[in-house]
Amino acid sequence: MRILSKDLHDHIGKPVMIQGWLHKKRLLGGLTFINVRDRGGLVQVVLKDKNEVEKLRGLQIGTVLEVEATVKEEPRAPGGVELHDAKLTVMVPVTEEPPIEIDKPLSHKSDNLDTLFDNRVIGLRNLQETKIFKIRSELTRYIREYLYKNDFVEINTPKLVAGAAEGGAEVFKLDYFGREATLAQSPQLYKQIMVGVFERVFEIAPAFRAEMSATTRHVSEVTMLDIEMGFIKDHSEVMDTLQGLVYNVLTRVYEEHGDDLKSLNAPELVIKPEFPRFTMAEIHQMYSKATGKDTSKEIDLTPEEEKWICEYTKKELGCEAVFATGLPRSKMKFYHMANDENTARSADLLFRGVEISTVPQREHRHENLVQQMKDAGIDPNSPGFSHFVTAFKHGLPPHGGCGFGIDRLTEKVIGLANVKEAILFPRDINRLAP
């Protein structure tokens, strides 16, 4: 029976069989060390028999091996155990040398990202890269667990749609059996419709943005977490939910994967269960006072203010996540609810200097919604929107929600410089493969 590298402690003194990839060879003459990688990690195998070593001659990193050996406790070995008296069987010989380093950290300098992604298929086997995506996987697991626990139902909505979901971002157009369709840039309308079914829903799925942007923050295919919840008093209730989620997920990933985060040079986490909340007007005032730069005429927060307020709350209040409320009504989308003449019922969640999510209440009153659609130049009877309006005609409670990119979350948690580094096979204006 196959034993995993991480379980070898339970088999000390016993014969075991492991299977994995040759990860590293170190030939010391009469003694050879090899590392074998499986899904549990690495294990060191000691080879003294020249015939066994000879089996690996000419074989490269990536060779798939089966090893039958005895587990020995050995303080000098990484992990405290190693395999002795090994008999090797080559399951898949690899003679091609790897195109990219697999044992030492890969360059993530922006000039080298192209090489990094060109060789992604093999480069992802590099343990530093693997860590990034293990952490990403854990983040989505924590998100799911938290939301399930709070009565949310996970849904899947179509990505081939008839019209643009929310205006704003550019959409990809494609031929759909002779008709024009677009790739969904957000599940926005569908998740609101689903509030009429489950009250609380969420989705983790790709969204497609055809923006001609070439920056460290943009990709054309993003993985979005979208949340929507019904029967709320106002958007502050959604803020509470998002705050609980983000606090839980962040503290948990630092608790359970602190070592990996450290080895990836992730910044320390400074966070409290209650995130500070300021209005944008207050932030303008505080920023202007602290820096002498007058931003009182700005409507939205400037990028510098976003950085500043996160630094400020981190230092002064011990929390690098902060809500900015009072989004100006002029920046409101047609499905948002107005708060008063000047502001929308909405807040931005800022973390480590950037906006990671917008948290609005939706306009759930049919008449108001139709009016706001018309004001935005959208025909409520058009194929992309008529079904959305129908849901409201048949009763949607007050509701609100939010969404954020899993890619950017992973990037920010680890402290990566480019969102693409947090994506297995990133898609941008220049890249469609691998």
Add this chain to the structure above:
RNA sequence: GGGCUCGUAGUGAAGCUGGCCUAUCACGCCUCCCUGUCACGGAGGAGAUCGCCGGUUCGAAUCCGGUCGGGCCCGCCA
């Protein structure tokens, strides 16, 4: 869409105010030595028409023009 940048072995870098470049170093690869390595160490070796095209020049990796392919910032967006 606008601006600014970069392109040298499989990988990462140096050289780039022209000649000492027959292009340097590190990782990786090949051969040999090495019984506790873990970024193993040591000796030797192979591997690059310096993105491509053209120009200037006695001479171009180096200067100029074009071209192709990247990157970063702004706008837009998340």
